[in-house]
Amino acid sequence: MREFSQHRLRLAGVLCLALTILPAAGDTSARVEKIGHKLICMCGCEQVLLECNHYGCPYLTPESAELTAAVDRGDSESGILQSFVAKYGVTVLAAPTNTGFDRIAWIMPYVALLIGVGSVVLVVRNWRGHPTPAQAAGSGTKGTPDLARFREQARRETDL
């Protein structure tokens, strides 16, 4: 029984490894597709290179051909992107780089995320630490029971 379990474990391990490696092996067209979506067509349409839909676009064919040739040569992704920047300028990249001032583009949303979390936590702490006059006066649970008011509050808060 134990041997059988170990065999199954080994088999599962091999399967997991195969599943991990197989997609990573990626063919040329997959790389072209992936890198082509990180570049912009320079015809002025502002669209991703492989999605430029302009009839007879003068940039689409040469840019795509350069990309395919570079992938065929086995150039690295960063090398291909750098060669496009050298030729067409930084606007050829579909997203800001993660260097210099451009890094701010990537950082700011996460800064806003942290500020948001901090603000919500502060608001919640403040609220819980300083009850409203209505709550402090015990209108919620300690005062004279007023069934009509409680009913109305329950109705509003539960929607029943």
Added chain:
Amino acid sequence: MSQVGSFALIVALALSGYSFLGGLYALIRKGPGSAQLSETARRAGIASFVAVFLGALVLVVSAFRNDFSIAYIYQHSNRDLPLPYKFATLWSGQEGSLLFWSLLLSGYGLVLRLRYKTDERLFAHASVVIAAVQVFFLLLLNFAARPFSIMQGNIPADGAGLNPLLQYPEMVIHPPMLYLGYVGFTVPFAFALGALAMRYPGDKWIHITRRWTMVTWGFLTLGIPLGAHWAYNVLGWGGYWGWDPVENASLMPWLTGTAFLHSVMMQEKRGMLKTWNMWLVFTTFMLSIFGTFLTRSGVVNSVHAFAQSSIGDWFVAFLAIILAVCGYLYWKNREHLKSEHQLESMISRESSFLFNNWLFLLICFTVLWGTLFPVLSEWVQGHKVTVGPPFFNNVAVPFALLLLLLTAVGPLLAWRKTSFESLRRNFLWPAIGALAVGIFLVATPAGWGGPFGMRPWADLSYLYALMTAVLGSLVIFTVASEFIRGGRVIAGKTGRGLAGGMVQLAHRNTRRYGGYIVHLGIALICIGVLGTPLNQSSEKEMGFGDKLVVGPYTLVGRSYTQEENPNYSSDIAIMDVYKNGRQIDTLYPESRFYAATQQPQHIPTVRSTLKEDLYVVYEGQNQDTGKPIIKAHLNPLVSWIWIGVLVMVFGTVLALIPNSAPIRATVRDSVSARDAMAHPAPVGAGD
């Protein structure tokens, strides 16, 4: 004709000006005669609708009559343009679309002013605000972007024609829907500003505002996907959302408007977040104006380049005035917006709304930041960078996934406090179901196509897709469990079946269950979007009998034909579609050439199923070989996006219908009210 139109717009400006100034004076003065002055201001506002309507009518009739003496008609129409597109000329260019803005605003103003008996003083305040906004747009129409400008020199025999991209049926309905949404946010803004200015007692204004917001939000919810559907069916790149600045501009007010529709419940039920709600309404309106500014000013590069000009300064000034007025009135009346209750537990409906609002605002900020970063970059570095889909997909998508999680969890939390036992009871089965969906998608063979056989470890986009599938399923299961639980109770009491019980349940609390259906629509849209990383495409020069394979489909070039009509000539490819060796369809991708504009345009053809879309584009001909170039895309699950939108619209309409009968909660004598308040039942309730 042009003189009539110009005169109508001048009269409209005068009437709106009087409605604004007269109404404002009557509100400030509050002396004898102010009621009469306010009434004349209201009537002037109503009359301004007639004048603006006349102006719009003149422009449309001029398009139908091919009156090319009017520059706008010459630039956006031609004799052979089909009649529906001549009607759409009204919003096809800048001047016309500003006139359309003004027409819709005066229409909303008309409804508001006719319903003034609801609350005369509040409606008088709102009427003044609407008149002020109307004055701005009429100033633009009379001095900066005149739709009735006359052509210089000889009158041309024919017009320059409408942009071919706009000659598609959806362009007749997409802009009006979008504009009804944009413009409609003026009404909640007017009520909010009016209520703040007059320190409105009670929360009646928030009920009125919520209802108006829901209507306009519904229009925007329909308008944005209609634009996506148009892009999908016309632009020919195989996608529906490209994070273009103008697309982003429409998304931002939708996000803040959605946040408001959630947080307003905290104000209605618990008297909380009054300041926050006020500013959400203000922000939503300002983002609507900002969206119009982005569309018209040319401050950022966009594929929507057909309506740009230099009226951006007007919008910047207007936005500054709005901000100053809102800021001043808030500062002056901020004491009026104190909360009545505070948060009692982190695990409660209130806290889920807090996080939900924070995420909506965060996504909105991310979209705004990405849209404007090229401008900032040019200002700081001297050159523009491109902020395209890779940025938004990497940054906004994770935030949206968090929001999807809250969409599933939030509605099942109780107001004030939720016990862990209640959480476990409500979420156990939906969570197990969602996990099962995720495991199933990973475990199935990739050969099944579509979303099956996902490998989340292979690529970040697959991981996002899998998370979307799991969280979308969680939303669907939680909504279903809510309907089933409530339906069972009603079925048990009334003797109806479960389905009948669920229908009655929805009728009894349309707002709550309409909201759940909207959430269901969101989940379906997410399922449609998760197929994006699995898209495939293939391109080939195709002669007669040549084959192009994409996924399980084989396209065979049967023949090519040409057609011609007065508006355009077209080359059409006739492609037989085979699957598993059997012919299943014939598709007709088309390439048109429009005579008036001398512009070509692809018209893709789409074979749509619930599992995937086969999307075929006639890209043109190879100049050397003369062979047509065909590109085929295989886009999994796209249909679910359009289905999800329809479900959302249905949910919105349901939420607007009044409840069929009030449900009375019975309080057992044996349970004291004090005990009931101390140990609130773990209801999974709320809108």
